[in-house]
Amino acid sequence: MQKIITATQTRQADQFTIANEPISSVGLMERATKSFVVKFMEEVPAKNIMIAVYCGTGNNGGDGLAIARLLSARNYTNVKVVILQHSFKTSPEFDENFRSVQKLNLPVHIIQSDDELPAETSEIIIDAVLGSGLNKPLEGILKQWIDQLNALHKKVIAVDIPTGMFADEPNQADSTKFKADLVITFQRPKLNFLLPESALVMKSWEAVDIGLDEHFIQSCESELALIEEKDIRLIFKKRENFSHKGTFGHSLIIAGKDETMGAALLTAEACLNTGSGLTTAFIPPSGLIALNTRLPEVMAGFGEPGWQKYSALAIGPGLGTDDPAVAVLKNALKNFRGPCVFDADALNMLASDKSLFDLVPEQSILTPHVKEFDRLFGSHKNWNHRIKTMQQEARERELIIVLKNRYTIIALPTGMVYFNLTGTPAMASGGMGDVLTGIIVALLAQGYSAIQAAMAGVYLHGKAGNELEELGYSVIRASELAKQVSKTIFNFK
Ligand SMILES: NC(=O)C1=CN([C@@H]2O[C@H](COP(=O)(O)OP(=O)(O)OC[C@H]3O[C@@H](n4cnc5c(N)ncnc54)[C@H](O)[C@@H]3O)[C@@H](O)[C@H]2O)[C@@H](O)CC1
Numbered sequence: 262m263q264k265i266i267t268a269t270q271t272r273q274a275d276q277f278t279i280a281n282e283p284i285s286s287v288g289l290m291e292r293a294t295k296s297f298v299v300k301f302m303e304e305v306p307a308k309n310i311m312i313a314v315y316c317g318t319g320n321n322g323g324d325g326l327a328i329a330r331l332l333s334a335r336n337y338t339n340v341k342v343v344i345l346q347h348s349f350k351t352s353p354e355f356d357e358n359f360r361s362v363q364k365l366n367l368p369v370h371i372i373q374s375d376d377e378l379p380a381e382t383s384e385i386i387i388d389a390v391l392g393s394g395l396n397k398p399l400e401g402i403l404k405q406w407i408d409q410l411n412a413l414h415k416k417v418i419a420v421d422i423p424t425g426m427f428a429d430e431p432n433q434a435d436s437t438k439f440k441a442d443l444v445i446t447f448q449r450p451k452l453n454f455l456l457p458e459s460a461l462v463m464k465s466w467e468a469v470d471i472g473l474d475e476h477f478i479q480s481c482e483s484e485l486a487l488i489e490e491k492d493i494r495l496i497f498k499k500r501e502n503f504s505h506k507g508t509f510g511h512s513l514i515i516a517g518k519d520e521t522m523g524a525a526l527l528t529a530e531a532c533l534n535t536g537s538g539l540t541t542a543f544i545p546p547s548g549l550i551a552l553n554t555r556l557p558e559v560m561a562g563f564g565e566p567g568w569q570k571y572s573a574l575a576i577g578p579g580l581g582t583d584d585p586a587v588a589v590l591k592n593a594l595k596n597f598r599g600p601c602v603f604d605a606d607a608l609n610m611l612a613s614d615k616s617l618f619d620l621v622p623e624q625s626i627l628t629p630h631v632k633e634f635d636r637l638f639g640s641h642k643n644w645n646h647r648i649k650t651m652q653q654e655a656r657e658r659e660l661i662i663v664l665k666n667r668y669t670i671i672a673l674p675t676g677m678v679y680f681n682l683t684g685t686p687a688m689a690s691g692g693m694g695d696v697l698t699g700i701i702v703a704l705l706a707q708g709y710s711a712i713q714a715a716m717a718g719v720y721l722h723g724k725a726g727n728e729l730e731e732l733g734y735s736v737i738r739a740s741e742l743a744k745q746v747s748k749t750i751f752n753f754k
Pocket residue numbers: 275286287289290293294317318319320321322324347348352390391392393394395396397398399400403420421422447
């Protein structure tokens with residue numbers, strides 16, 4: 262688990278590292294920019310390409326100057342520096358790197374507030390204008406320059422954070438930000454990189470280690486964290502010799518209608534492949550042939566389930582929200598005593614009847630996508646706001662809320678909020694949520710706690726997608742993912 266820290270805490274981590282390592286501030290900048298350059302060289306291997314490094318006059322600008330010098334030392338032959346002198350205040354680290362650059366043969370253009378921006382012929386722009394020191398949206402000449410640079414549609418690689426973007430405070434949608442193809446960021450991704458609004462500013466990010474004190478970072482007060490592979494490895498138990506189907510629980514899936522039987526099949530298939538000992542699916546009678554043909558391992562159920570024989574319940578995929586579906590949900594809430602996952606239409610029914618929502622047992626897992634989330638908890642003006650709500654609701658209701666997205670967010674009853682980084686845009690296709698529900702219920706049935714099942718389930722789901730993408734899938738079908746998950750678990754152990 263890696264804590265996500267704010268811009269202010271990052272500054273404190275810089276200061277702590279400088280004082281305690283010890284290392285000078287400019288030494289830390291040198292280390293950060295060396296890490297940047299290693300990643301940059303992987304991204305842009307052609308040494309004769311024209312590169313313009315746009316620098317501000319604070320420490321982000323200081324980074325830019327050091328990067329220009331380091332690239333030149335690594336035989337990039339067409340590097341120039343453009344200093345946007347929107348203010349006359351310079352930081353000592355900027356000044357020191359400016360002196361070093363002046364000793365080299367690098368072209369340096371200084372643009373002052375009343376100057377026109379010169380024509381730009383470089384193919385690559387490095388954005389080192391402003392970083393985490395941003396304290397207000399861009400305005401005046403700086404905004405005008407960045408708007409002009411955006412209009413050139415060059416390949417832009419940003420240092421630490423795109424100029425004009427706040428790291429953790431909500432960003433105004435219409436404020437100017439320097440659009441980046443890639444952000445090479447220091448030590449940790451910033452909270453806002455993990456939220457969908459960032460797509461308006463940046464296409465991708467990579468975090469590089471700059472050797473900030475990890476003990477200090479992990480001791481920062483933060484309720485936000487990234488899930489790491491090692492956290493998930495700790496969760497998984499090996500299948501023991503002499504274990505049998507009874508050891509791995511019995512999953513109950515209540516899903517599907519005549520026209521959405523596929524949702525039930527996908528949930529059940531993922532459940533099987535995640536290792537549920539037995540799986541029973543309560544489905545509409547019209548789905549029986551499909552179930553028996555496609556998934557002979559799954560038992561079908563109709564009418565009233567004998568609740569006590571099941572170890573875990575998943576309810577909702579393709580279930581509909583009509584009166585019979587509401588009756589089924591009420592029945593489950595009244596009678597089932599084991600761990601539950603509520604998904605899709607189950608969530609929609611909970612959203613339309615809050616008295617039902619109040620019956621959801623503590624430690625249940627809810628797996629909404631953003632629309633279902635807003636139906637449950639009201640509309641939100643931005644994702645930062647949504648995270649606050651999920652944190653509060655998870656705490657008050659003692660639920661595990663899994664908000665599905667490119668980086669799925671998991672809020673726990675403890676108030677901690679985890680971001681999962683596995684997964685790929687190739688997974689953005691119908692039925693993926695049903696598969697996640699199947700994976701999670703199978704983990705619950707096998708005796709993993711709700712928190713473990715949610716975290717490991719989300720991680721595995723994304724990891725299965727990454728594995729398929731590596732095999733050459735440009736789009737991943739949910740049924741392929743449901744098949745892959747058994748291999749993902751194998752690869753994981
Ligand atoms: N030793 C260190 O402190 C290190 C700093 N690092 C770099 O330092 C950056 C932060 O540097 P700074 O704190 O100097 O800040 P920036 O370089 O991001 O910004 C410089 C100054 O611009 C001004 N400013 C803020 N918003 C503005 C706006 N909208 N319009 C005009 N001016 C504005 C502020 O006075 C701010 O301090 C990080 O993003 C990172 O790139 C890294 O080199 C790691 C080491």
